Amino acid sequence: MAPALPFGITRARSALPGFGPAMGITVLWLCIVVLLPLVALALRPWELGGGGVWAMVTSPRALAALRISFGAALLAAAIDVPLGLLITWVLVRYRFPGRGVADAMIDLPFALPTAVAGISLTALYAENGWIGGLLAPLGIRLAYNPGGIVVALAFVGLPFVVRTLEPVLRDLPRDAEEAAATLGAGRWATFRRVVLPALAPALIAGFGLAFARTVGEYGSVIFIAGNMPMISEIAPLLIVVRLEEFDYAGAAAIGLAMLLIAFAILLALNLFARRLRHGTA
Amino acid sequence: MMGATEEAPWIRWSLTLAALAVLCLFLLLPLLMVFSEALRRGWDVAMEAIAEPDAMAAVHLTLLVAAIVVPINTVCGVAAAWAIAKFEFPGRAVLVALIELPFSVSPVIAGLVFILLFGAHGWFGAWLQEHDVQIVFALPGLVLATLFVTFPFVARELIPLMQEQGKDEEEAAVTLGASGWQVFRRVTLPNIRWALLSGVLLCNARAMGEFGAVSVVSGHVRGETNTMPLHIEILYNEYQIAAAFAVAALLALLALVTLAAKGLLESHTQRRSRPA
Numbered sequence: 001m002a003p004a005l006p007f008g009i010t011r012a013r014s015a016l017p018g019f020g021p022a023m024g025i026t027v028l029w030l031c032i033v034v035l036l037p038l039v040a041l042a043l044r045p046w047e048l049g050g051g052g053v054w055a056m057v058t059s060p061r062a063l064a065a066l067r068i069s070f071g072a073a074l075l076a077a078a079i080d081v082p083l084g085l086l087i088t089w090v091l092v093r094y095r096f097p098g099r100g101v102a103d104a105m106i107d108l109p110f111a112l113p114t115a116v117a118g119i120s121l122t123a124l125y126a127e128n129g130w131i132g133g134l135l136a137p138l139g140i141r142l143a144y145n146p147g148g149i150v151v152a153l154a155f156v157g158l159p160f161v162v163r164t165l166e167p168v169l170r171d172l173p174r175d176a177e178e179a180a181a182t183l184g185a186g187r188w189a190t191f192r193r194v195v196l197p198a199l200a201p202a203l204i205a206g207f208g209l210a211f212a213r214t215v216g217e218y219g220s221v222i223f224i225a226g227n228m229p230m231i232s233e234i235a236p237l238l239i240v241v242r243l244e245e246f247d248y249a250g251a252a253a254i255g256l257a258m259l260l261i262a263f264a265i266l267l268a269l270n271l272f273a274r275r276l277r278h279g280t281a
Numbered sequence: 282m283m284g285a286t287e288e289a290p291w292i293r294w295s296l297t298l299a300a301l302a303v304l305c306l307f308l309l310l311p312l313l314m315v316f317s318e319a320l321r322r323g324w325d326v327a328m329e330a331i332a333e334p335d336a337m338a339a340v341h342l343t344l345l346v347a348a349i350v351v352p353i354n355t356v357c358g359v360a361a362a363w364a365i366a367k368f369e370f371p372g373r374a375v376l377v378a379l380i381e382l383p384f385s386v387s388p389v390i391a392g393l394v395f396i397l398l399f400g401a402h403g404w405f406g407a408w409l410q411e412h413d414v415q416i417v418f419a420l421p422g423l424v425l426a427t428l429f430v431t432f433p434f435v436a437r438e439l440i441p442l443m444q445e446q447g448k449d450e451e452e453a454a455v456t457l458g459a460s461g462w463q464v465f466r467r468v469t470l471p472n473i474r475w476a477l478l479s480g481v482l483l484c485n486a487r488a489m490g491e492f493g494a495v496s497v498v499s500g501h502v503r504g505e506t507n508t509m510p511l512h513i514e515i516l517y518n519e520y521q522i523a524a525a526f527a528v529a530a531l532l533a534l535l536a537l538v539t540l541a542a543k544g545l546l547e548s549h550t551q552r553r554s555r556p557a
Contacts, residue, residue, distance in 0.1 A: 015452045017461035022364040029357040030379055033428050037394030038382075040404060044397050083303055090300035094293055102301060104544050108308050111483075111536040113490025114388075115510040116529040119517050120311040123318055123526075130310065155307065177286040187288050216387020218493035219510065223517065236389035240497060243393065248402050255390040262385065 045253035056253045061229055062238060065254070068146060069235040070261060073215035076153035077161075077207045083154075084161030084206060085199070091162075092169045110159045114219025121152050122224040144226035149234060152220045157210030164206035165199065172198055204273040208266055215262055315533045318526035330516070330524030331531060338504045339512035339528070345420070346495075346508060347488040350427045355481055358435025362473075363465075365436075366443030367451065377440065383432045391429045392497025395422055418500030423508065426494035431484045438480030439473055446472055479546045486539040490532055 045053045056062060090096075091103055109117065125132040125143040132143055142148045172195070180190040218236045226232045235258050242251035288296070319327050330336060361380060365373055383391065398404050399416035409416060416422050450472070454464045470477075492510040499506045507515065509528055516525035 015455050016367050016448055016464070017455070018465070019364060019368045022360040023368075023370075025357055025360040026364050026376070026380075029353075029361075030376075033425070033432055034379065034383060037391075037398060037429065038386075040397040041390065041394050083307070086296065087300045087303060090297050094297055096297050098301075100544075102304055104540055105304050105308050107540055107543070108312060108536070111486055111540050112312070113486075113492060113510050113529075113532045113536065115492040115513050116315060116490070116532050116536075117311060118492075119513065119525060119529060120314045120318075123522075124311055124314045130314065131306070155311065158307070174286050181286055187292075190286075212385045216385075216390065216493075218387065218389050218496070236387050236493065239387075239389050239393055243396060243497065246402065248397055248400065251393055252397055255387070255393050258387060259390065266385075 041252055041255055041259070045249050045256050047249040048253065052249075053253045056250045057257045061233070062235075062254055062257075064230045065233050065235040065238040066257065066261065068149065068232065069215055069258070070265075072146065072149040072153055072234070073157075073211050073217075074265075076150050076157055076214055077210040079150070079154045080157045080161045080210045081203055081207050084158060084165060084210075085203065087158075088162050088165040088169055092166060106159050106162050108159075109156050114156070114217065115223075117155060117220040118152065118223035121155060121220065122148075125151060125224065143224050144232070146225075146232050148224035148226065149221050149232060152224050153214040153217055156217055156220050157214045160209040160213055161203075161206035164209055165202050168199060168202040201273045201277050204269055204276070208269040208273075211269075212262060212266055216258065312533060312537075315526055315529050318522065319530040321526075322523040326523050327527035327530070330521070330527040333524075335504045335507070336512055336524075336528055339507045339509045340531075342420075342423070342506070343489050343508045343510075346423050346427050347485055349424050350431060350488045351481060351485050354428060354431055354484055355435050355477075358433075358439065358480065358484075359477070361436040362439035362443050363469075365440055366446075367448045380436050381433050383429055386429075388430055388491065388493025389497055391494040392426045394429070395425050395498050399425075417498045418502070418506060420506070422498035423495050423506065426498045427488050427491055430491050430494050431487045434484035434487065435477070435480035438476045438483070442473060442476045443469075475546045475549045479543055482539050482542055482546075486536060489535060 045056075048056060057066075087102075087106070091099065091106075122143055123129050125135075125148060127133065127136045127141065127143070129143070132141070135142065140147075142151050176194050176198070177190050180194050181187075185193065216236055218234070218240075221234055222237055225234060225237075227237060235254060239251045239254050242254065287293075331340075361376075364370075365376060396403060396417055399409060399422065400406055401410070403417075416425070450468050451464050454468045459467065489508075490510060491508075492514070495508055496511055496514070499508070499511055501507060501511060501515070503515065509532055513525050513528050513532075516522075516528065
C-alpha cells in the first residue's frame, strides 16, 4: 500500500516507516512557501515583454542600484576574508582568557535583527558617533555614503567567513607544517606556502557565503546608506520604490535580475574553488 | 620538536590583540551602542517608549507571528530532515538545495513574491478581493513572508546530525515491534533534541527580528500591522531616536538570550554548528 508520491518518487527501500508522510509534508510545504512564490517572481516580469524587462533592468537608476548592491557586497566579503582569517586563526590555534566570550561574539551579527544593527551602525558611524567622530577629522565619512553600505554588509557577513573557516582550520593536519619547519621554512613561509593553499577553498567558500547572504541585505543598510538614487540606493530599496508605485512587473524584473546575477557569481566562485582544489591535489 | 609549528610569543600576542580589537570595535561596539542610546535619556523614557500602546501592539504582533511561524516550520523541518536523513531517494541533493534556497534570497524579494501572488494586482488578487480575504497588508502576509525567510533553520540544524547518526537505532526499534510514532518519540527525538532546540531558537530569533520581508507586506498600519522591527523604523524616521533604541534594546536582548542559549546547547552536544 505505497502512498502516491509526487514527482514520480518511488518508495525508498528502508525498514523505517514514515517516508510517505514526511516526504509529502516536505514537498507540500516547499511548494507553497518557496516554489510557488519564486515561480511568480520568474514569470511576472515578462508582462513587460522581453524588451520591457531589458529596459527596466538596464535603466540608469536600476543599473546604478545593482552596481552598488553587488559592488558593496563583493567589497564587504573581500574585507571579511582577512578579518575572518585573523579571528579564526586566533580562536582555533591560541588559548587566552576570554576566548569563550570572543567565540560567542562571532555570531552576534547573525543573531541581531537587521533593523537593530542598521540604526546602531548608523549611530556609531555618524559624524557625532563613537567611531564616526574619530574618522570625521580624517575626512572619512562612512554614514550616509556608499562606504556605510560596505561597513554594514561587512558587519553582517563576518560570521559566515569565520564559521566556514573554523572546522577546516581545526581539522588541518599539522604534519605538513612540521615537515616544512623541519626543512627549514620559517613560520611565515610555512603559513604562506602550506597553510594558506590548504585553506584557499574554505576562504573562497566563506567569501561566497558572506557575499550571498549580504548582497540582498536591506534592514542593516537602509538606515546608514543615505539612499540617494544613483549614488547610494541599493537594489532591494529600488524594488521597494517600484512596489510603492504599484509597478509589480518592474519590481519583479529587478528582483529576478538580482537573483540571476547572484547565482552566476556563486557558480563562477564554485568553479574557481573546484579548479583550485584540483590544482593543489 | 615542540614549538616548530608555533609562532613566537610576541607574534601570538599581537595577533590575539588584533583579533580582539576587531571583535570589540566591529561587533561589540554596535551592541553597546544600542543600550547606550536606549538609556541616553534615562531609564524612564526607555520604559515609556516600550509601554506605549503602539509599541505594545507591535510586541504582541511580533509574538503572534512567531507563535504561528515557529511551530509550522519546526514540524515541517523535522519532517524534511526525517525524509532526507533516514531514506535514500533520487533528487535528495536537489531537495536539500531547495530547502536552503531562502537563505540566498533577499528579504525584500521574500516579501515581494507574496505581493506578486496576493497583492491587489497579484495573480490571486482579484479572487481574494471578491471573497473579501485580505492576505497582504494583514497578518497572513506577515506570516507567509516570515515562513519564507525562516524556512531552512530547523531542517538545516537537523539534517547533518541525523545523517551522521544513521538509522541503526531506529531500525532496531522497528524490528522489536515499535510503531513509527514510537520510534520517533522514543529513539529519534532524544537523539536530536538539543539540535532541534537550537534550530527552533534560531528560527524564533529570525522570525521576531525579520525586517525586510515583513516591511514589504505589512503596509505599515501603526498599531495594527507593525511588528517590533517595523515600529523601530517608524520611531527612527520620526526622530524619536531614544524610543527607537529602547524597542531595539528589547530585540537586542532577545539576540543575546538566543546566543547564550545556543552556546549552552552546543556545549551539550559538543558539536559546532555554522551560522545559517
